[in-house]
Amino acid sequence: SSELTQDPAVSVALGQTVRITCQGDTLRTYYASWYQQKPGQAPVVVMYGEDNRPSGIPDRFSGSSSGNTASLTIAGAQAEDEADYYCNSRDSSGNRLVFGGGTKLTVL
């Protein structure tokens, strides 16, 4: 299967830790990447590979992977982290990308 599955919505109390997950068969073979999208804005990559943060992404963001599940963890969530988060990865061909359905993160 080339599908990636995410929980539609997750909430976290301000300052607490939250994990957003992405499941799919191809994640056993390929790394996921993670994108943050705020309303009316283009997505921004926040994590790629198992645990690689692009320049400018706070170190409270971290990534991990186990089996068919990739995870994005935000340690000490801030109000500005409230956004939609999408994972993506290669499909079974290795040459095409597929997105998860997205997770809406609410910071309470």
Next chain:
Amino acid sequence: QLQLQESGPRLVKPSATLSLTCSVSGASIRSNTYYWGWIRQPPGKGLEWIGNIYHSGSTNYKPSLKSRVTISVDTSKNQFSLKLSSVTAADTAVYYCAKEYKDSFYYYMDVWGKGTTVTVSS
């Protein structure tokens, strides 16, 4: 600093062909490490990868869209383009172009255009 800018008609009639161009500035589209992709997002919905192209002209398309999609590159203008034929209202979306970094380990979009809204309506 690399920037991407989408351009093209904002309104397309049903059954017509949607055409968009992405202009790349701040880097050469001929870079060996990068692919150049199109992604769309229907109103209130998630992201959908449409396809990509390498500077050589090699393309990859989402299987369910492959029969309607053509992505091309013009290295002399540092641009790449998307054509989507036989559009319906379901093709109404924000269309993004993006630079894709791809190697044997990693594959991700590190630079995105701001997106352009395309509405399919008569």
